[in-house]
Amino acid sequence: MSEHTTDKRVREASRRRxxxxxxxxxxxxxxxxVAGSTALAEQGNNLPPNVPEWMKAPGDPMGSQPYGTPxxxxxxxxxxxxxxxxxxxxxxxxxxLQELDGIxxxxxxxxxxxxxxxxxxxxxEHRLVLHGMVDRPLVFTMEDIRRFPSQSxxxxxECSGNPVYTKPYGKTASDLVGLLSCAxxxxxxxxxxxxxxxxxxxxxxxxxxxxxxxxxxxxxxxxKCLDDAMLVYSQNGERLRPQQGYPLRLxxxxxxxxxxxxxxxxxxxxxxxxxxxxxxxxxxxPMPDGTSREFTFYMEAKSIITRPSGGQKLxxxxxxxxxxxxxxxxxxxxxxxxxxxxxxxxxxxxxxxPVLTRALTRFRLPWHWDGKPAVIQSRAIDETGxxxxxxxxxxxxxxxxxxxxxxxxxxxxxxxxxxxTNGQA
Amino acid sequence: xxxxxxKAAFLVSAIAMLATAGQAEDRFGIGREATPAEIAGWNxxxxxxxxxxxxxxxxxxxxxxxxxxxxxxxxxxxxxxxxGDRLVGGQGTLASPKxxxxxxxxxxxxxxxxxxxxxxxxxxxxxxxxNQDVYAVxxxxxxxxxxxxxxxxxDAKSLAAIKMPNRDGFVSDPxxxxxxx
Numbered sequence: 001m002s003e004h005t006t007d008k009r010v011r012e013a014s015r016r017r018x019x020x021x022x023x024x025x026x027x028x029x030x031x032x033x034v035a036g037s038t039a040l041a042e043q044g045n046n047l048p049p050n051v052p053e054w055m056k057a058p059g060d061p062m063g064s065q066p067y068g069t070p071x072x073x074x075x076x077x078x079x080x081x082x083x084x085x086x087x088x089x090x091x092x093x094x095x096x097l098q099e100l101d102g103i104x105x106x107x108x109x110x111x112x113x114x115x116x117x118x119x120x121x122x123x124x125e126h127r128l129v130l131h132g133m134v135d136r137p138l139v140f141t142m143e144d145i146r147r148f149p150s151q152s153x154x155x156x157x158e159c160s161g162n163p164v165y166t167k168p169y170g171k172t173a174s175d176l177v178g179l180l181s182c183a184x185x186x187x188x189x190x191x192x193x194x195x196x197x198x199x200x201x202x203x204x205x206x207x208x209x210x211x212x213x214x215x216x217x218x219x220x221x222x223x224k225c226l227d228d229a230m231l232v233y234s235q236n237g238e239r240l241r242p243q244q245g246y247p248l249r250l251x252x253x254x255x256x257x258x259x260x261x262x263x264x265x266x267x268x269x270x271x272x273x274x275x276x277x278x279x280x281x282x283x284x285x286p287m288p289d290g291t292s293r294e295f296t297f298y299m300e301a302k303s304i305i306t307r308p309s310g311g312q313k314l315x316x317x318x319x320x321x322x323x324x325x326x327x328x329x330x331x332x333x334x335x336x337x338x339x340x341x342x343x344x345x346x347x348x349x350x351x352x353x354p355v356l357t358r359a360l361t362r363f364r365l366p367w368h369w370d371g372k373p374a375v376i377q378s379r380a381i382d383e384t385g386x387x388x389x390x391x392x393x394x395x396x397x398x399x400x401x402x403x404x405x406x407x408x409x410x411x412x413x414x415x416x417x418x419x420x421t422n423g424q425a
Numbered sequence: 426x427x428x429x430x431x432k433a434a435f436l437v438s439a440i441a442m443l444a445t446a447g448q449a450e451d452r453f454g455i456g457r458e459a460t461p462a463e464i465a466g467w468n469x470x471x472x473x474x475x476x477x478x479x480x481x482x483x484x485x486x487x488x489x490x491x492x493x494x495x496x497x498x499x500x501x502x503x504x505x506x507x508x509g510d511r512l513v514g515g516q517g518t519l520a521s522p523k524x525x526x527x528x529x530x531x532x533x534x535x536x537x538x539x540x541x542x543x544x545x546x547x548x549x550x551x552x553x554x555x556n557q558d559v560y561a562v563x564x565x566x567x568x569x570x571x572x573x574x575x576x577x578x579x580d581a582k583s584l585a586a587i588k589m590p591n592r593d594g595f596v597s598d599p600x601x602x603x604x605x606x
């Protein structure tokens with residue numbers, strides 16, 4: 001069956017179901033407002049006791065989708081990209097966190113931030129140059145990089161400005177902290193590659209540079225380079241997507257996103273940082289006294305409830321699972337606490353195994369909604385004992401113009417109709 | 426079970442590390458030596474002290490012309506008012522409720538201007554300006570901010586000698602700075 005025929009068939013089926021479902025929507029599902037197909041049909045030709053139409057003819061043949069895509073009924077689950085940006089060359093797009101389960105972000109929904117557009121790089125013509133304070137300056141092809149002993153590890157990546165401190169605050173979990181994703185990364189430990197060149201005495205930093213139109217440049221402390229930094233070529237089992245740095249990127253688990261330089265072409269071992277534009281005039285955190293913090297690498301512990309969350313609606317009283325994600329740039333999540341009463345009382349959520357260092361951790365709490373207004377929120381505690389703060393506590397120290405590293409607790413307000421909205425708005 | 430597996434993985438990697446340490450000179454022999462010419466072509470980062478700035482120079486006057494042709498469409502004729510970052514003014518606002526961060530008010534080091542303009546600007550054609558013109562545009566932006574006179578010509582030495590007003594405005598990361606009570 002051709003793709004055209006398939007599309008037509010699906011469209012017709014959708015239209016029929018839409019017409020049939022019409023009067024039966026209310027109360028059909030426990031939660032609505034999620035982008036996937038949750039509008040349940042209550043009656044129709046495909047419901048029991050009838051035999052569904054998709055059983056009465058063969059489905060699409062093998063090969064109709066050489067690279068698989070989600071169901072046509074999931075078309076609304078896409079990256080959250082503002083339609084009113086001043087320009088789209090240096091811009092970001094968010095992961096629809098409230099639509100996802102588990103801890104792994106599908107590659108097509110991984111958040112994006114680029115500073116000079118997404119380059120189209122031929123891997124055969126891509127090179128990594130390693131020079132500076134090394135015994136042997138080296139140049140590597142992608143084949144070379146892939147010959148090194150490899151490792152796979154699961155880590156989150158988060159943009160440092162996720163979200164900013166000032167209003168208007170976003171409506172959904174994605175609006176708020178959607179510059180966050182998590183993947184299984186495969187590559188070679190940076191230390192292995194540095195050993196190949198031989199670090200010289202006095203090497204304290206490595207300047208990493210991308211092969212994009214911004215030639216984005218950040219300086220990485222040597223301690224991180226010798227610890228868990230990786231040169232990554234694959235993400236969730238397949239080669240990196242262009243938006244994620246194809247064919248090669250730096251991964252610095254727990255460090256702010258922009259330092260994980262994509263399209264990596266150069267590593268220069270040096271005694272002091274480059275003080276590049278990105279690390280002086282951009283990714284520095286302004287304080288109320290007029291000073292700014294520089295080299296603010298770590299993403300501190302944070303969590304957010306993704307269901308129920310802003311933009312969704314509870315359509316029935318009774319049982320609901322509260323679920324969300326927690327993460328810390330400083331290591332593992334030790335616990336997540338959830339409050340159902342505007343932050344007065346907190347109870348322990350269940351953590352889904354595996355709980356990995358510098359990775360998203362899924363948490364859950366069973367809940368019985370009595371139909372009354374409620375404010376729900378989560379707070380993460382990491383293995384260092386650090387407790388995720390409130391927005392008020394953060395603002396008291398950092399003011400409203402700090403822009404980066406806002407890891408505040410974010411409450412959701414549920415009204416008597418079950419509508420979920422931003423509790424800070 | 427997962428913990429046991431992790432422990433086993435850790436042991437294996439620890440043994441592998443010991444083995445590597447025992448034969449520190451045993452390299453994989455992957456990659457080839459980078460030639461001085463290859464490195465020179467890509468080694469474009471400029472130190473905050475001006476190290477690695479190329480030979481050449483550029484005048485404010487030439488910079489005005491290049492800026493109007495290459496930069497003003499996004500940054501405005503006078504370095505403000507366009508869709509691009511504001512480049513001038515804002516001095517004295519950093520401690521106010523509405524800080525204005527520009528090259529003049531915020532950037533700590535003048536050589537970074539050369540570095541950034543050369544590597545990333547103009548946004549539609551980065552690395553297309555000659556070094557002379559990058560010096561010139563840097564000089565023009567600095568003159569718009571009142572840091573060099575209108576007849577200035579900047580080279581590696583004079584660009585590095587400019588002291589930006591916010592040079593000492595940065596502090597190291599004090600986090601964890603906020604505690605949940």
